[in-house]
Amino acid sequence: MGRDQAIGVVGATGAVGRVTLGLLRERGYRNVRAFASARSAGAEVDGLTVEEATPDALAAGDLDLCLFSVGTAASRELVPHAVRGGAVAIDKSSAYRLQDGIPLVVPEVNGERALEHEGIIANPNCSSIPLTCVLKPLHETAGVARVRLSTYQAASGAGADRMERLRAQLPADGDLEMDWEFDGEEFDEETKLRAETRKILELPELPLSATCVRVPVMVGHAESVWIETVEPLSPDQVRELLAAAPSVRVEDFPTPRGAAGENEVLVGRIRADRAAEGGGIALFLACDNLRKGAALNAIQIAELLAARRPVPA
Amino acid sequence: MGRDQAIGVVGATGAVGRVTLGLLRERGYRNVRAFASARSAGAEVDGLTVEEATPDALAAGDLDLCLFSVGTAASRELVPHAVRGGAVAIDKSSAYRLQDGIPLVVPEVNGERALEHEGIIANPNCSSIPLTCVLKPLHETAGVARVRLSTYQAASGAGADRMERLRAQLPADGDLEMDWEFDGEEFDEETKLRAETRKILELPELPLSATCVRVPVMVGHAESVWIETVEPLSPDQVRELLAAAPSVRVEDFPTPRGAAGENEVLVGRIRADRAAEGGGIALFLACDNLRKGAALNAIQIAELLAARRPVPA
Numbered sequence: 001m002g003r004d005q006a007i008g009v010v011g012a013t014g015a016v017g018r019v020t021l022g023l024l025r026e027r028g029y030r031n032v033r034a035f036a037s038a039r040s041a042g043a044e045v046d047g048l049t050v051e052e053a054t055p056d057a058l059a060a061g062d063l064d065l066c067l068f069s070v071g072t073a074a075s076r077e078l079v080p081h082a083v084r085g086g087a088v089a090i091d092k093s094s095a096y097r098l099q100d101g102i103p104l105v106v107p108e109v110n111g112e113r114a115l116e117h118e119g120i121i122a123n124p125n126c127s128s129i130p131l132t133c134v135l136k137p138l139h140e141t142a143g144v145a146r147v148r149l150s151t152y153q154a155a156s157g158a159g160a161d162r163m164e165r166l167r168a169q170l171p172a173d174g175d176l177e178m179d180w181e182f183d184g185e186e187f188d189e190e191t192k193l194r195a196e197t198r199k200i201l202e203l204p205e206l207p208l209s210a211t212c213v214r215v216p217v218m219v220g221h222a223e224s225v226w227i228e229t230v231e232p233l234s235p236d237q238v239r240e241l242l243a244a245a246p247s248v249r250v251e252d253f254p255t256p257r258g259a260a261g262e263n264e265v266l267v268g269r270i271r272a273d274r275a276a277e278g279g280g281i282a283l284f285l286a287c288d289n290l291r292k293g294a295a296l297n298a299i300q301i302a303e304l305l306a307a308r309r310p311v312p313a
Numbered sequence: 314m315g316r317d318q319a320i321g322v323v324g325a326t327g328a329v330g331r332v333t334l335g336l337l338r339e340r341g342y343r344n345v346r347a348f349a350s351a352r353s354a355g356a357e358v359d360g361l362t363v364e365e366a367t368p369d370a371l372a373a374g375d376l377d378l379c380l381f382s383v384g385t386a387a388s389r390e391l392v393p394h395a396v397r398g399g400a401v402a403i404d405k406s407s408a409y410r411l412q413d414g415i416p417l418v419v420p421e422v423n424g425e426r427a428l429e430h431e432g433i434i435a436n437p438n439c440s441s442i443p444l445t446c447v448l449k450p451l452h453e454t455a456g457v458a459r460v461r462l463s464t465y466q467a468a469s470g471a472g473a474d475r476m477e478r479l480r481a482q483l484p485a486d487g488d489l490e491m492d493w494e495f496d497g498e499e500f501d502e503e504t505k506l507r508a509e510t511r512k513i514l515e516l517p518e519l520p521l522s523a524t525c526v527r528v529p530v531m532v533g534h535a536e537s538v539w540i541e542t543v544e545p546l547s548p549d550q551v552r553e554l555l556a557a558a559p560s561v562r563v564e565d566f567p568t569p570r571g572a573a574g575e576n577e578v579l580v581g582r583i584r585a586d587r588a589a590e591g592g593g594i595a596l597f598l599a600c601d602n603l604r605k606g607a608a609l610n611a612i613q614i615a616e617l618l619a620a621r622r623p624v625p626a
Contacts, residue, residue, distance in 0.1 A: 150463035150537035224463035
């Protein structure tokens with residue numbers, strides 16, 4: 001197993017799919033197949049010929065692992081077939097994230113939950129992953145009491161069409177977009193971010209308020225975050241805790257440009273929240289939404305499973 | 314006086330200066346002169362020939378009002394000469410904003426302070442103006458207790474050079490910039506925003522935490538704001554208060570593009586702060602940083618003075 005396992009990348013021609021193929025190649029995986037819709041079948045991507053992602057192809061029983069980066073409807077349709085064929089499915093859509101019994105995993109935060117899977121493991125939203133990487137070490141030490149954040153989300157988080165739209169746009173027309181689906185008083189994106197953060201940190205009541213905004217940036221999500229903790233933490237303590245945290249790098253001024261192409265969550269601007277009564281911290285993070293925010297996190301889940309799986313006799 | 318008063322626009326060739334000239338023309342002012350540095354003297358701007366802004370020219374005694382939109386150092390040098398010549402100076406730099414005895418004025422918020430001037434009135438920062446327009450009606454009704462905000466600031470707020478840099482940038486390279494001057498653990502921009510908001514609202518201890526970010530947008534600042542009030546306010550109450558507030562327009566989804574070219578502060582996404590214990594509100598605002606955020610606010614200060622000035626015998 002390990003680098004020899006048979007891996008299917010479903011949605012291989014999308015923004016996240018392409019990054020997934022590149023990361024698998026870089027990491028020495030030798031038995032990778034690319035799947036996409038009928039429209040892309042036969043095309044070449046990252047040196048592979050794209051196969052059509054039909055239920056039968058995914059259920060054929062020759063895949064150990066399937067990494068899905070397709071839309072929610074396509075995931076709902078196809079993931080069960082891959083599982084039926086005996087593959088473990090790691091799904092990057094929101095189809096299964098909040099379903100009871102399905103682990104929602106950031107390896108550095110709640111990796112042990114991945115081992116409880118029954119075929120499907122959900123990969124969190126590209127904003128939830130970096131946020132929980134930063135919240136977890138603070139929570140372990142001081143208890144996270146409440147969180148507020150504004151996001152600066154890149155076009156690539158909304159897929160290839162949005163990237164095209166930004167490429168076609170004159171910079172002079174740059175605008176912030178706030179056109180996500182609406183869910184009561186919140187955007188779906190904001191509701192997801194709260195629900196997923198609660199599930200990953202196992203804090204089902206965590207008070208969290210998010211305002212999600214898409215900015216004219218191609219790659220790299222950023223978040224401006226206020227965190228109140230039960231036990232007060234000084235900015236120096238937070239800096240120390242985050243410097244020691246896995247997949248987190250402390251920098252003075254994290255930006256999307258600095259995070260793009262990197263595997264770590266960059267965090268900086270760590271300072272006292274001048275509006276908090278007790279222990280409050282303000283900070284800013286940036287993360288490559290296609291890598292740690294999506295493709296890399298899914299591969300890390302797969303590697304965690306491979307490392308914990310008993311060696312075959 | 315009124316539309317006949319002799320007005321000097323100093324810094325007439327800059328981004329804010331040009332908008333100032335356009336607004337004065339639209340509003341029927343007939344006696345306007347354009348001043349700029351020696352480099353621009355003789356050039357044409359908005360149908361006017363630019364005069365050099367020398368101390369002598371400004372102190373000559375033939376100006377009733379001087380609107381300054383030049384850098385802080387140039388304001389410190391030139392403003393006193395205009396005042397010496399008998400003009401009222403409305404200064405858009407940060408030179409005088411926090412100086413005791415100098416009014417810092419948003420007409421809809423603390424217009425009466427303008428009448429206490431001794432020659433100089435300061436125009437607030439382009440982020441402080443829309444924020445205080447929104448905070449004031451909430452404060453009057455329920456008492457503002459604490460404020461947190463993340464900004465999405467347009468390139469034009471940093472002047473013509475920054476606009477050029479954004480124009481030259483491929484959209485694919487779009488990045489968030491965080492390169493303001495640093496002041497302890499905060500950016501100057503963040504420190505200013507707190508100090509100015511406190512002065513304008515006359516709440517010298519107001520707890521306020523800001524994270525200021527420049528985004529690849531040409532015109533239009535936006536702010537994602539959390540406001541806690543002493544008396545709880547429902548989102549509906551906030552919507553009603555803001556709908557009735559001067560220079561504020563309630564919209565579902567304010568964006569910089571929607572605010573550009575408009576005279577009002579757009580505010581929306583008004584909802585309960587899901588992270589607040591008591592009365593907390595989350596909202597999003599957008600404002601044309603060159604108009605209400607700068608040029609228009611200064612002209613409104615001038616018009617407030619003109620309206621209150623005794624008619625000459």
